[in-house]
Amino acid sequence: MSSVDVLTVGQGPGLVVLPGATRRARHYAALAAALSSSYTVHVVERRGRGRSPAQGSDYGLDREVADTIEVLSETGSRQVFGHSYGGLVALHVALRTDLDRVIAYEPAVSVDSGMPFDWLPRYEELLAAGRPARAMVHFLHSLDFMPGGPLVVAAVWAMQRLTAEGRATREVLPTVVPEMRVAREMDSDGGRYAGITAPALLLGGGRSPAYIQEVLPLLVETIPHAKLVRTPEFDHNAPDLGAPAAVADLIRA
Known part of the structure; x- marks a missing residue:
């Protein structure tokens, strides 16, 4: 196995x-x-x-x-x-x-250094503070995958609490930290x-x-x-x- x-x-x-x-x-x-x-x-x-x-x-x-x-x-x-x-x-x-x-x-x-990683410390801070919606938006907005702003944060907050998929995504947000550290370490x-x-x-x-x-x-x-x-x-x-x-x-x- x-x-x-x-x-x-x-x-x-x-x-x-x-x-x-x-x-x-x-x-x-x-x-x-x-x-x-x-x-x-x-x-x-x-x-x-x-x-x-x-x-x-x-x-x-x-x-x-x-x-x-x-x-x-x-x-x-x-x-x-x-x-x-x-x-x-x-x-x-x-x-x-x-x-x-x-x-x-x-x-x-x-x-x-073509991939941005300067967002990672703030992402860790937001997760540690129990603010997963803000952390997720900060992560994805910093990487140009989604817009930012309070309305987007509110929508993500609702998704993370009211939908099964949103709750599942919230659960894996901590895995981003070590994975992105690896990606940063592999810069060459x-x-x-x-x-x-x-x-x-x-x-x-x-x-x-x-x-x-x-x-x-x-x-x-x-x-x-x-x-x-x-x-x-x-x-x-x-x-x-x-x-x-x-x-x-x-x-x-």
């Missing part, structure tokens, strides 16, 4: 899916269903979520990579798809084990990714923030066997919310 919980559907060669920050395995159910006729899809419930272990005091990228390699080994899978923070993990899995293919949708890779000139030997498919959307879009060409130039597909109408949440079936088509192509 792997250390983390895994949602499995489908038939065919194995594909391990790594969710992004604040995302749960169930958020990729539509993506997994769309892929299920071509792959046996194993969606990892990453640490700090559901029945998987807590992140713990020793949490770091090594732990995420080890969890993923364990799932790959137990399922016989040889392909990994990662979204956002899960994409960062997927690329580092590809650096440490032999894969047939690695696929990353807008991985949370910071090259030459990007040269490490030249060590990926597996074929790599990098995916992105034209409606995502500029700092996300800018890193993709750098990665495709660095990774030896990489291809970039950018879809103008996609945003950062295409795999889990906006267009999972269309993303599945790109993975299958």
Whole structure:
């Protein structure tokens, strides 16, 4: 049994899916269903979520990579798809084990301080003060994923208290802190990714923030066997919310 919980559907060669920050395995159910006729899809419930272990005091990228390699080994899978923070993990899995293919949708890779992290201390303060709605808006607004302001905070506050999905999101907000610390620690000139030997498919959307879009060409130039597909109408949440079936088509192509 792997250390983390895994949602499995489908038939065919194995594909391990790594969710992004604040995302749960169930958020990729539509993506997994769309892929299920071509792959046996194993969606990892990453640490700090559901029945998987807590992140713990020793949490770091090594732990995420080890969890993923364990799932790959137990399922016989040889392909990994990662979204956002899960994409960062997927690329580092590809650096440490032999894969047939690695696929990353807008991985949370910071090259030459291109990804903003100055919001993180205030985010931690707001969580510690018991203000999860303000923390969530501060996080997403700082990363250009949503507007800010008191009306938005009020809407998020209501969502976090009145809806099951909102309450579930509130529960995983603390996991953002150690994950974003990892992303910040991994900031580099990007040269490490030249060590990926597996074929790599990098995916992105034209409606995502500029700092996300800018890193993709750098990665495709660095990774030896990489291809970039950018879809103008996609945003950062295409795999889990906006267009999972269309993303599945790109993975299958």
